[in-house]
Amino acid sequence: MNTDSEEQEDELLALDSIFGSGEFVRNESKSSGEIRVSVELPANFTVVLKEGQTLRKYEISFLPPLLLNFELPEHYPSSSPPSFTLTCSWLTNTQLSALTAQLLDLYQALGGTVVLFSWVQFLKEDALTFLDIQNVLELPNDEYEGQDTPSASVSEANPSTSSLLSSSSSGELDQTGQGAASLPVPTREPLQTEDEILSGLTPSQILMSQILIYNADQKQKVFDGTVFECSVCFMVFLGSVCVQLSECGHVFCRACLAEFCKVQITEGNVEAVTCPQADCTASPTPAQVKSLVGDDLFSRYDRLLLQSSLDQMPDVVYCPRLSCGSAVIREQSGTAALCSVCRFAFCVTCRKTYHGPDDCMGKKQQTVTDDQGDHMNLPESHEGIKALLDDYANGSKERKQLLEKRYGQRILLVTVEEIMSEQWLATNTQNCPHCYSKIQRDGGCSLMTCSRCRELFYWASVAGRPAKGSRGHF
Incomplete structure (x- = not known):
């Protein structure tokens, strides 16, 4: 084995030990492989897409990686640079060509030594600065077509996300024997369901959508590997078994938050399905509630939440038929109402069959x-x-x-x-002293919570004094 071969093998072994399987893939049959380079973003980094007069801005923490596909020629590193292809979904061909030229300049500057790790560090830490991208990345507009816009080819930027529209540029030198043909970029056909989903979007909208998906996936991976203290049981858990409420950012272990939500829904207090943190009024998303309590309780939660919303609407009454009970929007100008479900016309005052004026x-x-x-x-x-x-x-x-x-x-x-x-x-029953809703108590303590307005009050006894030794339920 000559010196170049030994240095190539040592470099590939070093890359394999430095990067994980999700970042570096080696082709064992020859001296080639693929490196996924995640660019480091500054704080408050924003991706912008201009659509006509509309400007869409999203703050993100992760961009899809650059793909560096390489093959090491026989005389690398002594006299030939790696043959390579640089691919990226969110850079133009012009920007990729500038990065390609810079990588070749770095090889020349290092004077015939192994260069792949130096290339990765440059792309990771200095690529944005080199391209004069500070805190804002403006995606190309679909109205301007040409070589500077992302091509229509599809590359597998990350197996954990959807395929991305990509631009690519190949590393080539002059014809003095130092250059080599670039490796082809691995491609895959998009799934049929993905085609159906993306069929109605422009290329720039697809790119923006998939950047946001990738960013969300990576943030979830970081969260899953971080340790948190549950604010309910005060035990420490990995984020993979925790839930973070998006409105307030509070984190709870899944078991505690699930039990809290189940109790509230079972007792009918759906408006109390909020953040368990004291004095916090944020609520979990419907998707989070469903994943915590299951389909059956979520159906009850969804129904009671709708019922609570309708109860607070002054123009909504309910069909008086026991077999129906559907919500009906009343006309403010009269006392007549017509149920759209059972077609029963009734008086909103006496709840009987409508009797005219x-x-x-x-x-x-x-x-x-x-x-x-x-x-x-x-x-x-x-x-x-x-x-x-x-x-x-x-x-x-x-x-x-x-x-x-x-x-x-x-x-x-x-x-x-x-x-x-x-x-x-x-x-x-008694009227709530705050909203005057009819309240029934079937036992328990005399300190009550109104299920509609959530205000506290004491259940008065017949003599006007608070009753004791009974439990309230709504």
């Missing part, structure tokens, strides 16, 4: 007259109605028949049902 009580009395003949009107006072119903409920058979003939059997039965409902509500 007449008041609800007058229509109820008129309906009884129309259905059952001429009957007497019910007493107007609440006390009078209560006395009549007591008489009807406790009277003899003959007395009941007399009252039914006088007032109508259906109206008496309907009124009894309504009075009983009102009595049950009066006995078993």
Whole structure:
């Protein structure tokens, strides 16, 4: 083995030990390989795409790597440089040509010594400065076509991401025996689903999209390998078993956050599915909630969250049919509402079949007259109605028949049902002192939390004093 061969083998072994399998791939059959070079970005680095009058800006931490495909000729490093191809998705052909020329100049400057590691360091640390790219990378606009725009070929920039539109430039010297043909760039056909997804986008939009995807993937890899302390159980975990809320940046172990969300959803407090950190109102994304609690609880969460939103809308009422209960948008100019699901037209005031512009009580009395003949009107006072119903409920058979003939059997039965409902509500519910929603308690402590406005209040006993020894549930 001559000196050049020994130096080539030593250099390839050194590269294999320095870089991981995701950065350096060696071709064992000959002295060649591929190096993926991740360029170091300054803080607050921004990628910009101009589309007509719209300027899209995204702050990123990682750009897809440059691909350096090389082959070492017989007389490298003594008298010949490596034959190579430099490929990148986000640089123009002109920029790649400038980098290629600089790499060849570096070989000449080092005077016939191994150069691959020096090339990698230059591309990693100094490529942006050399190209006069400071804190902003402006992607080429699709309106300007030519040699300076990324070509239409597709290269496998990173096997963990989608294929990227790429530009490439080959390293060549003059025809004095020091140059060599460049290696072909490995290519692959895009997946069919990827073609369908990208078919409606311009090349620049595709490039921007895939830069953002790569950036997100790399940030997740960094997060997965970082150690965090869970703010709930105060134990230390790798980021791979943690969840970070995007709104506030707080990190929790997956088990603690999942249990917290499950409890809130099971109890119906979907508005409490927020950051467990004290005084933080940020919320996990729907995708995070679904991954934490599973499909069944997420369906309940989604439904209750919609219900809570509708409850806070003043123009939304619910269909009074027990078999339906769908949300209905009411007309502010009247009291009529039509359910779009079961087609039931009802009065938003009394929740009965719509009776026209007449008041609800007058229509109820008129309906009884129309259905059952001429009957007497019910007493107007609440006390009078209560006395009549007591008489009807406790009277003899003959007395009941007399009252039914006088007032109508259906109206008496309907009124009894309504009075009983009102009595049950009066006995078993109280209004929230803040939003006046009806609240039911089935036991527990007297300190309550309103499920609508989330305000705290004490459940008052019949005597007006706080009750003790019971647990609240909504």
